[in-house]
Amino acid sequence: MMRQCPGKQFRCTSHVEMPEDIFAGAKLLQDDQPRPATASDVVALSAALSGNTHCNCCTQSASPLYERNMADHESAKLDHDNHLLLDQSLVRLPHELLRKNFRSAHVVVERDKEAIKRQLREATIKGLNGNTSRDDVLKSLDNIIARGKKLRTKLGACQTEESRLFQQTEARVKHLGQLQGLHTLDDVKYEGWSHARLDRLLVDYLLRQGYSDTACSLATERNIADLVDIETFVAMSRIQNSLRKGKSVAEALAWCADNKKELRKLNSNLEFSLRFQQYVELVRQQTPESQLLAIAHAKKYLYPYQQAYPKEVKQSCGLLVFTPNNPGNPQYAKLFSDDRWEMLADLFTRTYNELLSLPSIPLLHVALSSGLSALKTPACHSHTSGQGVNADGDVDMAGSTGSIGDSSGGAATFATESYTNGRMCPICSAELNELARNVPYAHHSKSHVDHDLMLLPNNRVYGLERLKNHAKKQGIEEGKVKDLRGRDVYDEKDLKKVYIT
Ligand SMILES: [Zn+2]
Secondary structure (H helix, E strand, C coil): CEEECHHHHCCCCCCCEEECHHHHHHHHHHCCCCCCCCHHHHHCCHHHHCCCCCCCHHHHCCCCCCCCHHHHHHHCECCHHHHHHCCHHHHHHHHHHHHHHHHHHHHHHHHHHHHHHHHHHHHHHHHHHCCCCHHHHHHHHHHHHHHHHHHHHHHHHHHHHHHHHHHHHHHHHHHHHHHHCCCECCCHHHHHHHHHHHHHHHHHHHHHCCCHHHHHHHHHHCCCHHHCCHHHHHHHHHHHHHHHCCCCCHHHHHHHHHCHHHHHHHCCCHHHHHHHHHHHHHHHHCCHHHHHHHHHHHHHHHHHHCCCCHHHHHHHHHHCCCECCECCCHHHHHHHCCHHHHHHHHHHHHHHHHHCCCCCCCHHHHHHHHHHHHHCCHHHHHHHCCCEECCCCCEECCCCCCHHHCCCCHHHHHHHHHHHCCCCCHHHCHHHHHHHCCCCCCCCCCCCCCCCEEECCCCCEEEHHHHHHHHHHHCCCCCEEECCCCCCEEEHHHCEECCCC
């Protein structure tokens, strides 16, 4: 079932038909524990996420007399650059991973090359000198061959990874290339493309929330496995869980070791924080052995960073005096607290995102908030300030419309009632009204309403020039105007100037 936006009814600049599922998508974001997306969810939010959601004028002023032809043409034009803003990570991530893969292959080759050359030299010298047995020389050669085979296996894995990343890049470039071939939002192919993008955003969101299985199913079902980063997020999720649930720093430290150089460039404190946590865990055990181990650990991993983290290093010294049951002051109680695991998981997530140039928040949030912002008008939340929209969908500047001023009923009552009259804008719907409350208004550089809007006593709004022309044609006496849609005739002096803010 499709719900119709008022934009279409009033021939708004660029009306949008709101799929039923857009509301399911909005609920997905509202839930603390988001439910896994089903196949039907994936159609959700496409209108709000695509560029054709601009129906600002629908509720701003419901006059049916907007001049639209030029505006329709302009707003239907596809802005490729704006679309690509959201998709930067789509091509950037495989590129980053390719670089990382190449670097690890390079390190392995360099390390093994030197080791093999050294072993070969030693075996040759021993063989030539004759002070070693033939079997020992053969054993050395076997070791060299075994090392060579290991190297081949490692490089084989790097090659497989490289092929996968090239395949992904190719698929992504093709996907973005399809957009370049489209020039208008009305193109039927654009709908298919924007649905594929919505699927990508939902998979990204699910992966970030830890619903890897659902994300995989969705990606497989929609045939977009090459357009989403399942492996990257699954790896991230595994380490997050080892910190949050497993309370273990081992996996995170291994990741730090793999990315040592890059983390140093980022000036990241992740490794230090993980080592600090190891120290806290040793102190927590409160046995003489563990205290000694803690001191040795601090000497090796914490004191060398005294310059960079003076406060933490001092705290680590003080921590030896206290016990988890008697932490002395809140500062030390905090160090013993289990909340530190949550902090470490968040720090890891931030670092991981930064290292791979991934957006720190789900792209779905970015897209949805920009969609909400584009649609939001002052009238959408005006029931709280005594203004609203009457049953005809006309602007009620005086706020005289019955139930909408009820502050206790709030947005939901207003939104539901208004929605059921069939002329509601998406932001005024119960599902999106609260979500949109805190997003800013979009910057609209062009106005598509008449410049000389006047409010008639019946709460309808029209341009003065139009009213005068209409009155002239209808033979109404000078100084009076007639409602363009009704039969009411008013004195010009009874009209009030309307300012669009
Ligand atoms: Zn609204």
